[in-house]
Amino acid sequence: MNNSFGHNYTITTWGESHGKALGVVIDGCPAGLELDEKDIQVFLDRRKPGQSKYTTPRNEDDKAIILSGTMEGVTTGCPISIMVENNNQKSRDYSNIANVYRPGHADYTFEEKFGIRDYRGGGRSSGRETIARVAGGAVASKILRELGVTLDCYTRAIGKYVISDSNDINMDEMDNPLYMPNDRVAFQAMDYIEECMRNSDSVGGIVECVIHGVKPGVGEPVFNKLDAKLAQAMLSIGAVKGFEIGDGFRVATSNGSNNNDEMSYQEDVVFHSNHAGGVLGGISTGQDIVFRVAIKPTPSISQKQHTIDRLHDEIDITINGRHDPIIVPRAVVVVESMAAITLLDLMMDNMTSKMDYMKEIYK
């Protein structure tokens, strides 16, 4: 089930960049949730192309159609099939890249694995694959909100332009095209991106996600730790090359005395710090869950690159057309969606952790 994710709330995704459509089947959505296409569209619109000069102008509406699983605007407990049609599917001639392995892309590896690959716009390895994840994440997010959980997801860094101090993150300043919640750093980053565009180059960055309102006790002790499943979810997104939770790689230079989060009690359990990022032993502590992912620069650049083709002949290629110079801003909602799916799934798992819970439902 390599195109499925989740144990209780499961998404199965399908579709290629230039096929007829892309979609997701959500299996395990509880019955009784109010849901219509607008709930999904608002998420899809956040990853839609053409939102700013930093994204490809590909002319796609990306309209969500719910094909099953609801009746009169309410989920029925049956699988929710959501489809987005590819209107733009026949707009290009791919003969120049059909036989070439583009550097930084999955062309060579797909061909080695399957003996065939869909060369039209990257096929299944295209960023358009994430449409299905975002649709699945929109539904998960709505359920989470009903259970008191919300997510903040944003750009933390682009190139060397970083919001260094968490105190400088201002969610009121998210209205820029980079989804970077600090206008000062965002403007610097935009200048830098434009410079890269002039150089026919692309740039990477870091997305951060903070999850609020998760009660302690969510996540499984061993292989399905909350942070382990988040890590899989994040690295499963095309361009992600790293994941860290809480202090992350900084723990390598920490000491126990400053990495442990001490505890007190003031009407509720209080932690003095959150080096752990809200997860201990794979299980939520009740604090904010904080993690970051590293996203590589767009591999499609219009500089000349050396590579080979299917016949193993060497060639220099220049990838024409306009491509996003940066993946990060459009990845923000993908990260948020995968985080929502992962967390909800483990919250559902957790409902059978105690005899007391079972007795409450089967009383």
Next chain:
Amino acid sequence: MNNSFGHNYTITTWGESHGKALGVVIDGCPAGLELDEKDIQVFLDRRKPGQSKYTTPRNEDDKAIILSGTMEGVTTGCPISIMVENNNQKSRDYSNIANVYRPGHADYTFEEKFGIRDYRGGGRSSGRETIARVAGGAVASKILRELGVTLDCYTRAIGKYVISDSNDINMDEMDNPLYMPNDRVAFQAMDYIEECMRNSDSVGGIVECVIHGVKPGVGEPVFNKLDAKLAQAMLSIGAVKGFEIGDGFRVATSNGSNNNDEMSYQEDVVFHSNHAGGVLGGISTGQDIVFRVAIKPTPSISQKQHTIDRLHDEIDITINGRHDPIIVPRAVVVVESMAAITLLDLMMDNMTSKMDYMKEIYK
């Protein structure tokens, strides 16, 4: 199946730090592999306590017993049950920590999740849980070797002591207690650890793993990308707080022009660099697979720490007894084991990726 990992080659682990035993059931090991307890013991000995002054002197043999799945030294295709008895299980009095939530440990989160926790030495959240993973990894590694795949796993950094340049990694210099393949840096790190020990403190670090000999085409395109499953595998190890593949977090400051790996053909496909870490689109490229994990400092320190107990009373605790001042060296073989299991599992998955493969087996 929260205590299982893998789709084809699956390990199911069980056991607590101070229960009768710990163990693993390996399901899906192909028949016809020569296997005896020595194959497993050599792996277990690498994580055994008492190997150096940097590890707890807990007196455990950690002897592997194969209970099923082999006949006359050959695997039969039936589940391989491996058990390690806890000889040392009754040696302590836990009354002082039975009701206390130790900072940096999973005491509080287990209690919130299950309403009960095994306070004896951390129970299921103890590092001893990794014994079962290492046994499972020993078998996976043996299969991989027969298929031409080998793994090098070592300490890359302890605190600020890092083998900065990959060229300074010398696998002939692994004979130090830190499994750090550069004697000069290792000695500096050992001095630093001893300083931390004098301060009743602990220290973190970074483990790196390089996998050689993987053919291109292994890994699944979407949710079970090779790097995504490695990320889950790694974050599922108790103290791991971060994972990165190839250039990892450095991609945030890279450009497409220097992050893409160009290709040539010289008798075989050749990449000019390996920024990707051997994986593109979740599928192996045929290059070395290179990843790193960040490991936090041991949370058990004998400095005074502020915390609460089960009744929510605040107290100061000092964790007595001798604890590893650093988790990293003993984690090396755990990282290697989980990597082997993850890779083998995806290599098995890959056997049904093409009609040609199926026709070869069912001809």
Next chain:
Amino acid sequence: MNNSFGHNYTITTWGESHGKALGVVIDGCPAGLELDEKDIQVFLDRRKPGQSKYTTPRNEDDKAIILSGTMEGVTTGCPISIMVENNNQKSRDYSNIANVYRPGHADYTFEEKFGIRDYRGGGRSSGRETIARVAGGAVASKILRELGVTLDCYTRAIGKYVISDSNDINMDEMDNPLYMPNDRVAFQAMDYIEECMRNSDSVGGIVECVIHGVKPGVGEPVFNKLDAKLAQAMLSIGAVKGFEIGDGFRVATSNGSNNNDEMSYQEDVVFHSNHAGGVLGGISTGQDIVFRVAIKPTPSISQKQHTIDRLHDEIDITINGRHDPIIVPRAVVVVESMAAITLLDLMMDNMTSKMDYMKEIYK
């Protein structure tokens, strides 16, 4: 993943009787299979309504549309999404049954489980749900044929009209509307069905399936025995109430001396009989695999029946409109499809059973 079936070749189905569409996502189909919509249509046409006077005249084309997973008529290894639109979806007024629990239907149980149910034509519990299975089975069957495996599936009994002797099964006489391979018995059965129709009643029957060409060694020893997975597959079909393999329930009155199948060797392994139905210890013997399923009479009948509604008021209902007086003939292709999916999935599993197979692929 309650709407998914299979471990390697997995179908995930979605859709309700009167929603916009129904469909299946096939995950794990090997790359390199020639496939187009005609391959699927020929299967769907076998279960289409309106084929004879014994099936509902519902005016549906049931046209298969492949939305993803193929390129230029060949599978790519990516998920194959197949959709069938419900053209007829708005044709009825359901106000009279929206609140009533029809006897023999899943109305009451869905409502109890989910707190809501899609009352339009049975929603997810409708026989139309099997469209998605048949589409998945059409693809599985095509793969199986390339591997030398074929399936014969037919009506063995309707009411008391049975093809008693296996020697009287004549696959050349399948051209009747009952898919019953013996014209004499089929005509008797047709008379009987017409009698039931005159009585506003319905009738049950037995479907038998024979699978040819399966090599010995397919199936897993314990929980995923070939016959165990077939049993799940069959009972998962709406109206099926029983499953038996080989001699089935007759073994209750057998003795070991006449139930065991003795063996000889004449150029190949030869069994003297096939009481086992081609499976021993859950693994194929290389003989024909033979199983039967019992299918209940259509629960929708236009006789007056006593029942309750959602408010627990008692009422008498008469289900108007024309309904199939018998489920059996249209179930034949559903049984065949689920059998093909189940078998293929286990054949794929089996490819990692031996080190020798792995070495052959990774040599």
Next chain:
Amino acid sequence: MNNSFGHNYTITTWGESHGKALGVVIDGCPAGLELDEKDIQVFLDRRKPGQSKYTTPRNEDDKAIILSGTMEGVTTGCPISIMVENNNQKSRDYSNIANVYRPGHADYTFEEKFGIRDYRGGGRSSGRETIARVAGGAVASKILRELGVTLDCYTRAIGKYVISDSNDINMDEMDNPLYMPNDRVAFQAMDYIEECMRNSDSVGGIVECVIHGVKPGVGEPVFNKLDAKLAQAMLSIGAVKGFEIGDGFRVATSNGSNNNDEMSYQEDVVFHSNHAGGVLGGISTGQDIVFRVAIKPTPSISQKQHTIDRLHDEIDITINGRHDPIIVPRAVVVVESMAAITLLDLMMDNMTSKMDYMKEIYK
């Protein structure tokens, strides 16, 4: 995960007839259940050899040892590992059957699948494999009792000796060695078994199971129907060749008018009959769940049988030693155990079916 069963409450079993031990790992048992070895032993004793003259006198204690997952007699939510040692493992010389394929056994199929088989007492295909299932079922049954669910499981038929009328089932008359709740029929059956023993022959039969106290709403609509999972569970037991629920195969000759179960309301929902066996659309109706399984005669008989060996030479064999002339009585507790596991697992699944349930736990 071919040696695992279940989605939430999962058993993973291991062990061969003549290995060191057999066992089960139960993953997903809720925390807070009182459990000790006696709870398991009482189930194991029901399948133990040597209980009567109709079972093999193999000298095994079959003592359950809990190795993990409980503390102070209460489950902790961590995996419960239970082991039963094979004391009797070295008692025989297998040289005469090591190379022979016994008719009715899985010798040939295991060898074809794995290229090797454990010939000692049938290895993994031995009936002793069910010890692990029974241990897993004992724990499941205890949980079910706390949730108000109980199971009655018994022998319904041996050879042609059947308790024809359900009204003649008297659970007070279960104290006979056949677990057949009607002394009159049981005595006839015992006479018949003894006749078979004198003829060096064996005999089959039917086990029936009735589950009381299941609330409506348990079971999943499509592939994991309650009856579908029961069917898999039952056919996964070695000697089972058929499964039917409610009227089962009799529905083939029923009409809708007498097969549908009409409903009324008298303080609670009341069905007038139970032809469905307590399941509609795969979901429990709240009535008793009633199913039957057909069990073949013991394949080991001491009559001369014709077969082949590994070199494909034909031989006549006589299987010496004393074997159970009938599997049925010892299978009763295995059927009950697998039913308990299956039902509990689906009851746990059902806890996430509604938003209301989730809000109740996460309020």
